[in-house]
Amino acid sequence: MRANLNASKSASWAKDLNMIQPVIEANRLNLTFQTNDGPVHALKDVDLEIEKGDFVSFIGPSGCGKTTFLRVMADLEKPTSGTITVNGVSPEEARKSRAYGYVFQAAGLYPWRTIGGNIRLPLEIMGLSKSEQAERVARVLDLVELSGFEKKFPWQLSGGMQQRASIARALAFDADILLMDEPFGALDEIVRDRLNEQLLDLWARTGKTIGFVTHSIPEAVYLSTKIVVMSPRPGRITDIIESPLPKDRPLDIRDTPEFIAVAHRVREGLRAGHGDEV
Amino acid sequence: MKTVLSIGVVLGAFYLLWMAAVPVMNIKWEVSQAQRAGVEVWLPESGIRAAGNWQLLSENLHLAAGTYAQEKPRLPSPVQVFAELWETTVEKKITSKRSLIFHAQVTLSATLLGFAMGTALGVVLAVGIVHLRVLDASVMPWAIASQTIPILAIAPMIIVVMNSVGITGLVPKAIISAYLSFFPVVVGMVKGLRSPDAMQMDLLRTYSASAGQVFWKLRLPAALPFLFPSLKVGIAAALVGAIVGELPTGAVAGLGARLLAGSYYGQTIQIWSALFGAAIVAACLVGLIGFAQTVVLRRMGMAR
Structure with missing residues (x-):
């Protein structure tokens, strides 16, 4: 009885800790790739905090390091300098404790x-x-609305359905963090809208923390609570926008002035990042 | 239907070409036999030895029919070969030394044993090459070098060495088969085990999967579509190896022994029927692997 009490006490303690401790915290993070054409600064002095339950989009032109940053979080790349913690521990420990699910650009089933x-x-x-x-x-298939397709082979499904299956795969082991690298990049606009809606719905129901790489401004604004605008050479963060949009977002929110204002600021941020070389 | 037709056309053309070649190849013998028997024949003034086949044939067309029924023709007619095949397979008891099925079965057992050994060796080497940098750098050049040595040169050595340590019969032949058949398996299997792309490997990394899990869940299934074509090449090579392995021993049994005996005694029909027997066996073996391929890939959901 007493032990139970203690356990519940420490659980609530951990909960409190989670409240104050960011899920992902990066401090002066640098990553340089050595290539035949000399060093490439994929990430330069990146600082970022992601809170529990955030939906964070990373947006920027190719080469801005958005995918690299996501891969550092997932321990698929090692930073050259700086610190990063995932759930309070190093990315490697987080990976080994299966703290996140990762969705790639291709479904890869x-x-x-x-x-x-x-x-x-x-x-x-x-x-x-x-x-x-x-x-x-059965549970995750239901979550991505693919119940009844369990026995089908991937080639029997459309591209959008395959990508939904790959999201289900990332959800299956119930990690608190979902990292998504341009998951809908290869899909057409209509399918993409539908999947965006479903993803928001899924996020609302599961309360996961999501890191989402995209190069579509409307997608980033529509989905995110926080938009991280990045620019290339060297890859860096130029703006972090806390979205003023409500949590509940029907697709036609994209026609509201608030939405357009946020999209405008993202576009400005992207342009500013390019300014120094044009 | 279309495939049947196209195969039929090729076979028909092959048959006609063969039939047309028979009189040209065999006319000289026919003419000299006729001459000895006192039949009127046309001969050039310089004698039969200097005569060209085409000319002999065109001047002695009445002898053409006989060229299809010689006992030891230079080129037996297809009818003779298939009559021999029929006689030595269907009409002879399997236990008879003259039964082609008996000989084919001797060669086949060496082929299958060698193929199994070669495939096992090839798969093990490929797994090593993919997982160990040392093997990657060292094995492949040797594997390639091994295939540049003419099998006819190395086969007698293997037989002699094996004999001197008391291993005779099936095993030395199987080793020669394995020597030929491991190579395509190594090449195909290495390519297959390496076929998963970086994303697939990253995915398993995010699950922090062990090397064993990566092998069994990703690399091995991904390699199977590459393995089967290699097995087809490998089993045909294994058959060639077994036949070659039968030549230097003066073996008394096996398709190779049939070929050798046929060439000793000028039994061209026997040689050709043994050749066709080998080709039919090879076609069956390759077909069997193809069937296994279809079954396995269909069960894996990869054949549509």
């Missing part, structure tokens, strides 16, 4: 596995029991 089999992949690797796997697969 295994052609030899069914949709259900693909979603089961991380669960198999993490050693969950068969019944637990089945239960989770």
Whole structure:
């Protein structure tokens, strides 16, 4: 009884800690790639805090380091200098404790596995029991509205459905953080709108912290609570915009003056980043 | 239907070409036999040895029919070859030394054993090459070098060495088969195991999957579509290896032994039927692998 009390006490403690501690915190982060044409500054002096439950978009032209930054968070790249913590620990520890799900630009489903089999992949690797796997697969398939497609192979699905399956795969092991690298970049406008809506809905229901790389201004403004504008050579943050838009966002919010104002500021930020070389 | 037709056309053309070549190749023997038998024949003044085949044939057209029914023709007619094939497969008991099925079965067992050994070796080498930098740098050049040595030169050495340590019969032949068949498997398997792209590898990294999990869940299934074409090449090479392995031993059984005996005694029909027997066996083996490929890839959802 007493132990239980203690446990619940420490749980609420952790909750408090989460409240004050950012989910992702980067301090003077630098990353330089050594290439044959000399060093490339992919990230220069990047500072950023992401709070729990934030939806953060990274936007900028290619070469601005937005994908690289996301990959640093995921421990797929190592920073050259500076510090970054994910859930209060190093990205490597966060990765090993499976703190995040990552969605790539391409769905990258295994052609030899069914949709259900693909979603089961991380669960198999993490050693969950068969019944637990089945239960989770069913749950995330429902979350991305793909119930009934469990036994289909990837090639039997459209591009948008495949990408939804890959999001389900990232959701399956219930990490608190979802990192998405231009997940809808290869899809057409109509499918993209629909998936954006679904993603917001999913975010509202799960309360996850989302890092989202995009090069579409409307997409960034529509989705985010925080928009990080980046510019290239060297890759750096030029503006961080806290979105004034309400959490509940129907698609036609994009015609409101508030939306247009935010989009304008993003565009200005992008232009400013390019200013010094034009 | 279309494939049947196109195969039929090619076969038909091949048959006609073969039939047309038979009288040209065999006319000299026919003419000299006729001359000995006292039949009137046309001969050039410089004698039969100097005569050209085309001229002999065009001047002795009445002898053309006989060229299809010689006992030891230079070029047996397709009818003779297939009659021989029929006789030595269907009409002979399988246990008979003259049964082609008996000989094919001897060669086939060496082929299959060698193919299994070669495939196992090839897969193991490929896994090593993909996972260990040392093997990557060292094995491939040797594997390529091994294939530049003429198999005819190395086969007798293998047989002799194996014999001297007391290993005879099936195994030395199988080793020669394995020697030929491991190579395509290594090449295909390395390519297949390396086929997952950076994104696929990154994905498993985000799950912090172990090297074993990466192998079993990603690399191996991704390699299978590459493995099967290699197996097709490999099993055909294994058959060639087994036949070559039968030549230097003066083997008494096997398709190679049939070929050798045929060439000792000038039994051209026997040689050709053994050649066709080998080709039919090879076609069946490759077809079998193709069937396995279809079944496996369909079960994996990769064949549509």
